[in-house]
Amino acid sequence: MTTSFKILVKNAKQVVLVCRNGEKFLTKNGMQSLAIIENGSVVIGLDGLIKAVGPADIIESHFRGTQFDQVLDVSGMCVLPGLVDAHTHPVWAGDRVHEFAMKLAGATYMEVHEAGGGIHFTVERTRSATEKHLLEELKSRLERMVRTGTTVVECKSGYGLDLDTELKMLRVINSARKSLSIGISTTYCGAHAVPKGKTMEEATQDIVTVQLPELKKQIASGELQVDNIDVFCEKGVFDLSSTRRILEAGKDMGLNINFHGDELHPMNSAILGAELGALAISHLEEVTDEGIAAMATSKTAAVLLPTTAYILRECTQPECAVKLHSAFVIATAADVGENLHCNGYPNVVGSGCTGGRVSGCSAIISCCTNYHFSLSSSQLSLCNETGRGGHKRSLNNKNCRHLLLQLSLVRSLIKCPIITGLVPHSNM
Numbered sequence: 001m002t003t004s005f006k007i008l009v010k011n012a013k014q015v016v017l018v019c020r021n022g023e024k025f026l027t028k029n030g031m032q033s034l035a036i037i038e039n040g041s042v043v044i045g046l047d048g049l050i051k052a053v054g055p056a057d058i059i060e061s062h063f064r065g066t067q068f069d070q071v072l073d074v075s076g077m078c079v080l081p082g083l084v085d086a087h088t089h090p091v092w093a094g095d096r097v098h099e100f101a102m103k104l105a106g107a108t109y110m111e112v113h114e115a116g117g118g119i120h121f122t123v124e125r126t127r128s129a130t131e132k133h134l135l136e137e138l139k140s141r142l143e144r145m146v147r148t149g150t151t152v153v154e155c156k157s158g159y160g161l162d163l164d165t166e167l168k169m170l171r172v173i174n175s176a177r178k179s180l181s182i183g184i185s186t187t188y189c190g191a192h193a194v195p196k197g198k199t200m201e202e203a204t205q206d207i208v209t210v211q212l213p214e215l216k217k218q219i220a221s222g223e224l225q226v227d228n229i230d231v232f233c234e235k236g237v238f239d240l241s242s243t244r245r246i247l248e249a250g251k252d253m254g255l256n257i258n259f260h261g262d263e264l265h266p267m268n269s270a271i272l273g274a275e276l277g278a279l280a281i282s283h284l285e286e287v288t289d290e291g292i293a294a295m296a297t298s299k300t301a302a303v304l305l306p307t308t309a310y311i312l313r314e315c316t317q318p319e320c321a322v323k324l325h326s327a328f329v330i331a332t333a334a335d336v337g338e339n340l341h342c343n344g345y346p347n348v349v350g351s352g353c354t355g356g357r358v359s360g361c362s363a364i365i366s367c368c369t370n371y372h373f374s375l376s377s378s379q380l381s382l383c384n385e386t387g388r389g390g391h392k393r394s395l396n397n398k399n400c401r402h403l404l405l406q407l408s409l410v411r412s413l414i415k416c417p418i419i420t421g422l423v424p425h426s427n428m
Contacts, residue, residue: 006421007044008068011056014078015040042079048420072416072428082151082417086185086258087282087303090141091134091169092159094125109264110236119159119193126159126169134172139180146182147425149414153182154258156230158189161203163211166190170215170224177225181419187228187258188215191238191246204242208249216253228258228279233269240272247276262287274298283308 017035041059043052046069052059099107099117112118126134138155145153155176157169170188177184190211194203218224229250233243247257256279261269263283270291273281280301284291287302295302416426 003065004046004067004069005043005051005063006046006048006069007418007423008041008059008063008066008071009044009074009079009418010041010059010071011073011075012040012042012079013074013076014038015042015053016078016080017053018081040079044418044421046421048422070423072423074415074428077415080149082419083149084152085145085150086152086154086280087156087305088153089156089158089189090153091138091155091157091172092122092126093129093134093137094122096121113193113236120196122159123161123165123193123195127162127165131168131172134169135175138172138176142176142180142182142184143424146417146419147414149417151182151417151419152185154185154187154228156187156189156192158192158230161190161193161195163206163214166211167214167218167224170226174224181422181424183419185227186225187230188212188226188250188255189230189232191231191243193232193237200238200242204238204245207246212246212249212253219253227256229253229255230259232260233267233272234260234263235265235267240267240269243269244272244276247272247278251276258282262291266291270295270300274300 015037017037037053037055039056040054041056042050043059043063045051052062096117099112099121102112102115102117103109107115109118113120142153155173157166157173160166160169166188170186173184173186177186190207191203194200198206215224215226219226229247231238231243231246233240238246243259247259251257257273257276258280259269259273259278260283261267261273261281263285266286266288268288268291270281270284270287271294274291274294274297277298278300280303281295282303283305284302292302294300414427416423416428
């Protein structure tokens, strides 16, 4: 037997396994309870993968005399899989705090957008920002996410809307991917809005004939690593026909389809995504019953964004959440961006319980195993099972459900994130 391992996490009050039998995702019936080992320990190997998990006394007996690079005594604490945040817009420049006052006064998302605010406001400032500045800001945001328990994150471009800026944003994400411990799934979102001075048809043509071919070339040369393609399918942005054309072009390049749909209006995005074999669709506040049925058949994950519904004050999240939970794979996400500064992902999970009317067990599963599924099986799995990725965090409490309750104490609650055998931050 191997006599040297990376980390021993011992004496946890609870080790939350989430999955019992190696499932890649859990649906409604499987989300009603958590697999938990009381008084457990976890062994992480030199390759960053979990080698053993079980009752503390059994782990101690089996690994007696074994050398560990690091031993973490987490007595009285919980060990949970790391959080997976698979919908974020974390690369931007500028400040849109003034728009919050507009929304409080009654302005809708699209009214702010049409007045020159929203995405277009951020696009102007991101276009003029240097690559160095964007990278420094991105690293700072991602490091804050790690401190609050996020170990894998999806990062979108989309505040460029032209070839040069979209590529600049993707290079920034690529640099962070190489230099930080947090796992990153990269999404090209050049169809986040229609650029000023262009029609939807012109923007679609530019994306399909100019941006995507150049992106394909840079992926092939190894200059960039991109996993997903995203389109904002919405009235006044990209209609169903343009969305189909862009997503199909991205799929032909080998990109996973993971897009915004049925957020403000029922666009039949869910039906389109199911037809195209989308990995995930985000928002879905206005999804139809037919769309839910189509997603269940195609095994397309539904990504709910409770804090977005909160900030917009106009979405019907509770109704759609209840319907979606009866269908297929549900995940929750923070939607971090210039419109919504939310680096404390546990706050989002708690909001999913109160605003989305989901159980505590469902909320925890939706931000671990199911969100991993929404980013594709090429990402490391986050269940506490032998052979799975060693992504986890120690919770400074004896019951894992405190993750959902202590909204203002997130950084003191998360004691020690671990990412593939590395400890990027510790309050131990």
